[in-house]
Structure formats: C-alpha cells, structure tokens
Amino acid sequence: xxxxxxxxxxxxxxxxxxxxxxxxxxxxxxxxxxxxxxxxxxxxxxxxxxxxxxxxxxxxxxxxxxxxxxxxxxxxxxxxxxxxxxxxxxxxxxxxxxxxxxxxxxxxxxxxxxxxxxxxxxxxxxxxxxxxxxxxxxxxxxxxxxxxxxxxxxxxxxxxxxxxxxxxxxxxxxxxxxxxxxxxxxxxxxxxxxxxxxxxxxxxxxxxxxxxxxxxxxxxxxxxxxxxxxxxxxxxxxxxxxxxxxxxxxxxxxxxxxxxxxxxxxxxxxxx
Numbered sequence: 001x002x003x004x005x006x007x008x009x010x011x012x013x014x015x016x017x018x019x020x021x022x023x024x025x026x027x028x029x030x031x032x033x034x035x036x037x038x039x040x041x042x043x044x045x046x047x048x049x050x051x052x053x054x055x056x057x058x059x060x061x062x063x064x065x066x067x068x069x070x071x072x073x074x075x076x077x078x079x080x081x082x083x084x085x086x087x088x089x090x091x092x093x094x095x096x097x098x099x100x101x102x103x104x105x106x107x108x109x110x111x112x113x114x115x116x117x118x119x120x121x122x123x124x125x126x127x128x129x130x131x132x133x134x135x136x137x138x139x140x141x142x143x144x145x146x147x148x149x150x151x152x153x154x155x156x157x158x159x160x161x162x163x164x165x166x167x168x169x170x171x172x173x174x175x176x177x178x179x180x181x182x183x184x185x186x187x188x189x190x191x192x193x194x195x196x197x198x199x200x201x202x203x204x205x206x207x208x209x210x211x212x213x214x215x216x217x218x219x220x221x222x223x224x225x226x227x228x229x230x231x232x233x234x235x236x237x238x239x240x241x242x243x244x245x246x247x248x249x250x251x252x253x254x255x256x257x258x259x260x261x262x263x264x265x266x267x268x269x270x271x272x
Contacts, residue, residue, distance in 0.1 A: 124204035124244035139177030
C-alpha cells in the first residue's frame with residue numbers, strides 16, 4: 001500500500017467520493033490509512049459525514065411527499081397553448097413551480113436577498129439536526145469554560161471583542177457549551193442550550209460585514225421564521241452578525257428565546 005506523502009495531493013472530490021463509497025477498494029484503503037495517521041483530515045471527513053446525515057434527516061422525507069394539487073394544475077398544458085398569451089401564462093406557471101422549495105418562508109418581508117436568509121437558516125437547521133442527538137460529544141467546549149469559549153469563537157469569527165454568550169437560564173435553558181462549524185465562506189459558531197426536560201436549542205452565529213443586511217430588522221422585533229419537519233428556525237441580523245436560533249418547538253416559544261438573545265427579556269414577546 002503506497003502512503004499519501006503530500007497532504008495537498010488529497011482533493012476534496014476524492015474525500016467526498018470516499019464518504020459516498022464511490023472509490024475503488026484499493027484507493028479507499030490508502031485514504032483510510034492516511035486518515036488514521038492524520039487526525040486533522042479525519043476530523044474534516046467526519047464533519048462532512050455528519051453534515052450529510054443531518055441533510056438526509058431534514059430532507060429525505062420531502063422525497064416521499066405528494067405534489068400538491070395546485071402545483072399539478074399549474075403544470076398542466078393549457079388547452080389554448082397555441083396562442084402567445086397562453087404560452088406566456090404557461091411560462092409564468094413553470095417559473096412558479098420551479099420556485100417552490102422544501103423550505104417554507106413565513107412572516108418574511110419581500111426582499112431581493114431572501115435567498116441569503118434561506119441558505120443561512122438551512123445551515124443553522126442542519127447544524128442543529130446533526131448535534132441535537134449527541135450524548136457524549138454535543139459540544140467542543142463545555143459551559144464550565146464559557147469564558148474560553150467566548151474568546152475562542154469570537155477570535156475565529158473575526159470579532160474585535162469577545163462575544164457575550166447569551167444567558168437563557170431565566171427561561172429554563174442552561175448553556176451546554178459550543179463549537180466552531182464550517183459555514184459557506186468561513187467559520188460559524190454554534191452555542192447549545194438544554195432545559196431540565198432534555199430539550200435543546202442551538203444559537204448559530206456568523207460574522208460577515210460584507211453580507212447585505214437581508215434579514216435586518218429596524219426595530220429588532222421581527223424575525224424570519226422557517227420550519228422543516230420538527231425543526232423551527234428564527235433568523236435575524238444584528239449589525240455584522242447573522243444569528244439564527246433553532247429548536248424543536250413552536251414559534252412563540254422560540255421567539256421568547258430569540259428576544260432573550262437580543263437582551264429584551266421574555267416580557268417583550270408579542271403573541272402573534
């Protein structure tokens with residue numbers, strides 16, 4: 001077996017094919033031995049594998065869903081399709097069908113950058129689904145080292161000052177700890193909380209001052225709400241920080257926690 005001497009000789013495509021079981025056995029054995037000797041590469045592969053499992057958990061159910069009747073009707077050819085008007089209407093119908101995705105956007109204000117919000121919320125939901133069931137390793141840094149966690153994640157996020165990790169104890173949720181995660185273009189931080197009944201919520205934070213304020217609220221009392229299966233997500237922007245809180249709970253309860261993250265307290269929540 002020929003070892004891999006050059007770390008840079010490994011391509012992401014080859015590592016992904018290893019995870020998917022699409023490498024020939026000889027090459028797979030070489031890569032497996034390399035990962036055994038290189039913990040950093042092995043951790044990267046395990047993170048991708050965990051993300052894949054999270055995505056399957058979130059979206060596999062969509063494959064079994066029936067197409068709604070209104071979409072089937074929209075996709076039917078119109079009887080007068082020979083006319084220019086009919087072709088135009090059919091074109092709009094196809095665009096409408098193509099624009100329907102698995103994520104439902106609720107309470108969102110029409111905006112040109114809504115896609116940014118959707119993608120951000122999806123990443124927060126996937127991260128929540130991946131680490132929600134973990135018992136032994138739900139976080140990298142435990143709550144007992146909260147100060148170190150704040151300094152470490154803030155530095156990696158590129159913040160000038162340490163981030164204040166929100167205190168949700170008055171709502172019954174204690175900090176479990178946190179970790180760093182790969183985001184679309186750089187690191188993100190995930191902070192996990194758990195209540196006395198074992199329920200968990202996660203706060204996903206990304207720092208990017210160049211990202212358009214697609215989910216910024218003028219009064220910080222409006223959020224973009226998403227739901228996929230049992231997972232609810234509230235996303236908002238706080239200056240250069242993108243924030244999303246995820247949990248398997250109803251919107252109002254999640255909103256109470258979001259207000260606490262913002263420092264408003266539970267009494268600010270409006271039941272709407």
